[in-house]
Amino acid sequence: MINRVRFAPSPTGNLHIGTLRTALFNHLFAKSTGATTVLRIEDTDLARSEAVYETSIMEGLRWMGLVPQEGPHCDGGYGPYRQSERADRYQKAADQLLASGHAYFCFCTAADLDAERALADAEKRPYVYSGKCRHLSVETRAAYLAEKKPYTYKFHVPTTGDITVPDLIRGDIVFDSGLIGDFVMMKSDGMPSYNFAVVVDDMEMAITHVIRGEDHISNTPKQIAIFNALGAPLPAFAHLPMILGPDKSKLSKRHGATNVTEYREQGFLAEAMFNYLSLLGWSSPDEREIMTPAEIFERFSLDRVSKSGAVFDITKLTWMNGQYIRQLSEADFFQAVRPFVTAENSEALSGLTPAQQAEAFFSVRDNINTLAEINQYLSVYTMSATAFKSAVAAIAWQATDQDVIAKFASAWESQKPETVAAIDDVIAAVVTATGLGKGKVYKPIRLATSGLGNGPHIAAYLRVFGQEKVAERLRLAMATA
Ligand code: GLU
Numbered sequence: 001m002i003n004r005v006r007f008a009p010s011p012t013g014n015l016h017i018g019t020l021r022t023a024l025f026n027h028l029f030a031k032s033t034g035a036t037t038v039l040r041i042e043d044t045d046l047a048r049s050e051a052v053y054e055t056s057i058m059e060g061l062r063w064m065g066l067v068p069q070e071g072p073h074c075d076g077g078y079g080p081y082r083q084s085e086r087a088d089r090y091q092k093a094a095d096q097l098l099a100s101g102h103a104y105f106c107f108c109t110a111a112d113l114d115a116e117r118a119l120a121d122a123e124k125r126p127y128v129y130s131g132k133c134r135h136l137s138v139e140t141r142a143a144y145l146a147e148k149k150p151y152t153y154k155f156h157v158p159t160t161g162d163i164t165v166p167d168l169i170r171g172d173i174v175f176d177s178g179l180i181g182d183f184v185m186m187k188s189d190g191m192p193s194y195n196f197a198v199v200v201d202d203m204e205m206a207i208t209h210v211i212r213g214e215d216h217i218s219n220t221p222k223q224i225a226i227f228n229a230l231g232a233p234l235p236a237f238a239h240l241p242m243i244l245g246p247d248k249s250k251l252s253k254r255h256g257a258t259n260v261t262e263y264r265e266q267g268f269l270a271e272a273m274f275n276y277l278s279l280l281g282w283s284s285p286d287e288r289e290i291m292t293p294a295e296i297f298e299r300f301s302l303d304r305v306s307k308s309g310a311v312f313d314i315t316k317l318t319w320m321n322g323q324y325i326r327q328l329s330e331a332d333f334f335q336a337v338r339p340f341v342t343a344e345n346s347e348a349l350s351g352l353t354p355a356q357q358a359e360a361f362f363s364v365r366d367n368i369n370t371l372a373e374i375n376q377y378l379s380v381y382t383m384s385a386t387a388f389k390s391a392v393a394a395i396a397w398q399a400t401d402q403d404v405i406a407k408f409a410s411a412w413e414s415q416k417p418e419t420v421a422a423i424d425d426v427i428a429a430v431v432t433a434t435g436l437g438k439g440k441v442y443k444p445i446r447l448a449t450s451g452l453g454n455g456p457h458i459a460a461y462l463r464v465f466g467q468e469k470v471a472e473r474l475r476l477a478m479a480t481a
Contacts, residue, residue, distance in 0.1 A: 010045065014260070015261070022212055158225065163175045167239055170307055202227075207264060231362055241310050243310055243311075282309040326366055356464050400440055403434060442458060
């Protein structure tokens with residue numbers, strides 16, 4: 001039998017880092033065991049669910065290469081894949097449980113339930129619904145229905161015994177069935193409750209492994225009771241540890257960006273995010289950290305998922321992103337970084353050919369950890385002629401600078417070096433010819449050609465500038481030195 005896993009987000013907000021981690025771990029499990037992946041949109045909360053959020057979830061999944069094999073976008077024979085389109089199935093299952101005596105109509109109003117709760121509080125006992133509507137006489141029930149009194153379908157949870165959640169990560173977790181209480185299965189508006197819909201869907205979609213966040217552990221005994229009542233086999237359960245902020249409390253906006261889009265917009269690479277999130281609650285047996293997806297699939301198993309919360313460490317993610325950026329070739333880096341260059345910088349660079357721009361960007365690749373940071377390093381290329389003039393005019397030249405610049409300028413004009421290596425050689429020759437230390441040669445050349453005290457490798461930007469611009473700048477600088 002082929003395993004089937006599902007990722008079941010509620011489209012009530014933009015894709016959250018924690019939700020993306022759940023999608024990723026389902027994907028990792030599927031890739032490492034050959035399971036089929038299913039996307040199910042849990043949109044029964046009609047007031048909060050919006051199509052734009054479903055789109056945002058899909059975009060995030062696509063960005064990280066995590067689009068499940070089946071879902072609203074691709075029918076695998078188990079659809080529909082949006083809960084809002086599955087009402088008839090919930091109704092059918094609810095009626096089945098009603099007929100088998102596992103469910104009943106509950107006519108209690110919100111005020112009735114509040115009164116029960118207040119009594120339990122006053123008596124200092126945990127609140128569990130009394131189940132009184134389960135004992136309504138046939139006549140009373142018929143009368144209420146005739147009156148069109150609103151009702152819910154309640155699921156009857158066994159009042160004695162235990163319900164054990166066998167969890168692949170945490171082992172057996174035992175719940176006292178008597179403390180759960182009968183709960184709403186179908187609301188009075190005909191919508192299923194989360195716990196009910198999820199079981200009907202997991203059963204009908206033949207899900208074999210439920211991999212989701214730890215916050216759902218307390219729902220699981222209720223879901224198991226429904227599976228049992230429907231006579232359906234239980235899927236395996238695996239509850240992933242919570243994602244925490246640096247202060248060890250649940251990750252929230254307080255700790256910084258929690259939306260996946262915000263990370264994309266700052267220029268985190270999907271590959272780095274994939275790698276980093278895979279380590280949020282899982283570790284490789286060989287303790288490697290930087291791994292390709294294929295290397296992760298090879299090593300991933302649920303038994304190495306930890307029980308304790310995983311801290312989302314933005315510093316480490318940023319570092320890792322830098323590592324991935326440094327692996328990009330000039331062409332790939334150009335592709336990746338171009339959308340992050342501000343309109344202002346693009347305008348200032350518009351005199352360069354695409355090939356020169358690619359070289360310019362590549363020369364500062366190693367300075368940045370997120371793609372948007374590139375804008376802080378482009379001034380060497382974006383500085384206008386006027387700004388350059390005032391910058392060189394303000395430089396406090398040293399005694400030896402005039403000679404260095406003159407020697408470099410004459411070598412530049414006579415040799416016209418075109419490659420980075422050739423330019424490096426010209427600079428090295430000035431070091432030899434002047435007998436000065438490297439610093440005393442590099443610094444004035446950098447100042448005289450860029451007007452700046454630091455920047456990318458000199459030969460790299462001089463090559464982008466080209467023969468004429470460099471020659472002209474050297475003449476200008478010599479006039480001030
Ligand atoms: N819609 C639920 C959520 O977003 C899914 C829970 C589950 O995976 O069962 O938390």
